[in-house]
Amino acid sequence: MKLTPDANGTFAIAPTPFFADGRLDEASIDALVDFYGQVGCSGITVLGILGEAPKLTGQESLDVATRFIRRAAGRPVVVGVSAPGFAAMRTLARGAMDAGAAAVMIAPPPNLRTDDQITTYFRQAVEAIGEDVPWVLQDYPLTLSVIMTSVVIRRIVTDNPSCVMLKHEDWPGLEKISALRGFQKDGSLRPLSILTGNGGLFLDFEMERGADGAMTGYAFPDMLVDVVRLSKEGKRDAAHDLFDAHLPLMRYEQQQGVGLAVRKYVLHKRGVIASDAQRKPGSSMTPTARAEVDYLLSRVARVDKRARLA
Amino acid sequence: MKLTPDANGTFAIAPTPFFADGRLDEASIDALVDFYGQVGCSGITVLGILGEAPKLTGQESLDVATRFIRRAAGRPVVVGVSAPGFAAMRTLARGAMDAGAAAVMIAPPPNLRTDDQITTYFRQAVEAIGEDVPWVLQDYPLTLSVIMTSVVIRRIVTDNPSCVMLKHEDWPGLEKISALRGFQKDGSLRPLSILTGNGGLFLDFEMERGADGAMTGYAFPDMLVDVVRLSKEGKRDAAHDLFDAHLPLMRYEQQQGVGLAVRKYVLHKRGVIASDAQRKPGSSMTPTARAEVDYLLSRVARVDKRARLA
């Protein structure tokens, strides 16, 4: 089942689980997939920035993607295929699609500057992976330092029929969602799924601006699922109440570099993955940081029992 | 009264108030000073990044600083003097000190890369402004793209006796505070005031890590004052409760580009400044964004009545 512009809900960005010695932990991949399914995620995204993708060899990347896809058993898996060159991108994209991926995700390389460089890059990327492969456009200026205006995004989407989704994580980005939805209202942009990232930090208002859901790696995807649902049901206060209870922890997780360590720590604590190890070079948490996260969890748990971890 | 390494509490980063036509609004400067005093701020910082400093001429910068200083009537005012060159930096620094400033604040220019370039820059800056001028070192990698390790900060502080304070806004930065306080424990770093920025987004834990207070522009400095006080009194839960109530709004304010518009909007709504206008080129808020902030204010007001604005 290939991804379409109708996609919505919460796509969890999955970490890649490792053992302490750096080997891939395939059993934890299965556990992650099962967990995401149980909490109501609509799909999974693997090998994103969070997924330590650059630390894998080409073969390992394909192995990881395949393991996620098999276990997902039909639920959509999006595979990050960003690479320094198109040959590696094509190899992984074709391999992942052959293994049953729903789509691939492509971020622009950090050296792109002008509008033309950006649109040319994505046209060439599509030529490389093949026009039959549905793909997600990742817009993440804070980390990638590539700035795409709403008009440039529209050009990319219009030029490339196989682009089915925007992973939106511009910051600030609320007006960008409104602008893109405005383009659709005035007929200048075709249907496009918009899922939002940024660690979920603005999900409350992103939904109100017209996002179709979340695509991020916060360690409580169950909360993201609920906020997306409540927001769609028009239960504004309830959505914000739940969101606000988690915000102190989400903010803590959103710290660059530290974030992945916190996420793996919490997912390990929730019993999902066997180890919170990262492959080298990885970040780690001091005892003080762990205690801070434990304290935050205890505070979240006052409102959301799922955060009550031993 | 010159600033010393004992400085602590909350230093409000003041916006520069303008009329809609771009002229300086001096009456609102006075109102800001009075407001900061009433809510318990220990000091004021002017002409920071938030203060639209680059939009002022050299003479206007000195006029603005002088107006703040006079009205503050003895309470410490820190004046941002970052400039592309040392001649302009010196002129403003000497002028501000002559007018009664407590200290100046210096950020590194964005092109600095190596440890040596950074330490050399600050040595030259001190030579330019004079060794008798106390100054605040601004560490703000996210915006300035200059990365100073704890060891480099120690070198700068050690090399330059007139450096009395660190405006800390590395992100993530909690471990950096711990590292610097560790240096002081092991005797390798002399006393140094550490006030934290980043829009206050991590103030709760920054205080616990050893910060002396806050130096940021959040539109509720009264809350910052309270959190700093509660934290020093050891009332951890109470500090977090108040902090968490404001976090959704603080997060909204922290969006780059949009943030200043939100702050001026809220300060105007609180009756402090006469207009929320920015001098060109400025950011602005859409009606939707204003409604979002109003909604956030109403939610904060459930816990903190000071946010109950008409």
Added chain:
Amino acid sequence: MKLTPDANGTFAIAPTPFFADGRLDEASIDALVDFYGQVGCSGITVLGILGEAPKLTGQESLDVATRFIRRAAGRPVVVGVSAPGFAAMRTLARGAMDAGAAAVMIAPPPNLRTDDQITTYFRQAVEAIGEDVPWVLQDYPLTLSVIMTSVVIRRIVTDNPSCVMLKHEDWPGLEKISALRGFQKDGSLRPLSILTGNGGLFLDFEMERGADGAMTGYAFPDMLVDVVRLSKEGKRDAAHDLFDAHLPLMRYEQQQGVGLAVRKYVLHKRGVIASDAQRKPGSSMTPTARAEVDYLLSRVARVDKRARLA
């Protein structure tokens, strides 16, 4: 006499002369102006990147520009007014034009990325300085890290009738000159003077591609004048012969950071300026570097006697 799109020939980028103690050397300004006139320059550009402009206070900038303009006695002087903000830019631009400048020159600030950010910036700059002030657009990606495509330059020129010249120093940039001249042939771009920078390193071919002349700071502007003339006269081999004789020295001068030291050293050696001092923080030459430049001069002198310096 204001600058027009007909401007051509060689505009020397003038260094700002200082004494060893950092004071401005006004007599050397006069000597520079006289020298540039004697060797056939069509105009002078002051307070460019080469001119140590950021090291001057606002008042000093205006004083330097005024001194150059008065001595030039009618020959066109272009004044660099790039500044972090529009208030300072306006003050210097209006002051310089009142003092008799022919035009001002504006470079984009390094943080601009998208096509829209760039075109918006220049529209706002023109609004700030006034539409009556002719100006030169500086396109220097290597140093400024702002990339303007030919199409974006055309938009800027079309949007702003007061833009009369492009200081072209993209690298590589030959195709850009051809593209802009192509726009003029197909009627989509109005007349525009194009003078080229990049230390003169590609002047030979830039002239053949359609440049109107040179605007750079090479210490032998007399050679630039000759190459521009020979090229216009169609004496291709002669132009290249002279150019090639200087290229080893030009290449040496083009080293970032070191370049200004070399230029001041040679101009001092030619008897034009009284000292090769830079205001702090400045670069300097080691004895080995000075000997290398002396050796290069002796080699140039085999073809061009003007390089025969004691």
Added chain:
Amino acid sequence: MKLTPDANGTFAIAPTPFFADGRLDEASIDALVDFYGQVGCSGITVLGILGEAPKLTGQESLDVATRFIRRAAGRPVVVGVSAPGFAAMRTLARGAMDAGAAAVMIAPPPNLRTDDQITTYFRQAVEAIGEDVPWVLQDYPLTLSVIMTSVVIRRIVTDNPSCVMLKHEDWPGLEKISALRGFQKDGSLRPLSILTGNGGLFLDFEMERGADGAMTGYAFPDMLVDVVRLSKEGKRDAAHDLFDAHLPLMRYEQQQGVGLAVRKYVLHKRGVIASDAQRKPGSSMTPTARAEVDYLLSRVARVDKRARLA
């Protein structure tokens, strides 16, 4: 035969030859190896920035390296293994060494800033590839935007005994060579081969400052070989005479983006490679650019007959 700190002479940076349809042209690899041998190169470097390395899959990279190594039949081949992550770097490094490479070359990833980040990175890289693999440190700030001071280079070399060579292409960089050689004189740095890049643009003086030779991709490696030899023989004027004759073309080749197209064009014209095609996305030359290079070749040929190409 593994590379040692005694390495010297000219190491040609080899392009990767492709057919017009993007397939690897293995016969041209053999021809390149033979050509480099005939003109007196001491070694070959493959899969560098010039070698379009990011456009190859992992398997292709190893295939290309292996083909070069086999044909070189004992002459040293250095294999670029820079990669976004250590797993891919290790795979290629071990594979290349198993195939008989003399060493690998590692450039720092562009996001490194502080001295500690840089030294930590290379320590981790050595851990990844194994301490038994000799490697070349690439210092190329202009393209990589990572700045390593002489002191940092000394730290890297001292920390990692397997580092045997510096590929020096800082710009300006003459004083850096002098500084490193100075460290060796004062005993604070162990023996280290220094070969210089930058398209050869400063080779004349780099040799005089103490470089051991050249490592760059200029399309006349025969000239590099001669200049290195003449310089070592103390024939200063002769070295500069030959160098200067080529400088106009070298300068043309050094244009970023265009450079590779020019090099492949000239190597094709010299009869070495079968096609000047680049794999997508590639740069190309306009007819005007080709005519300019032809003209430059004809001018070089007045001094150096090897440039006389039909």
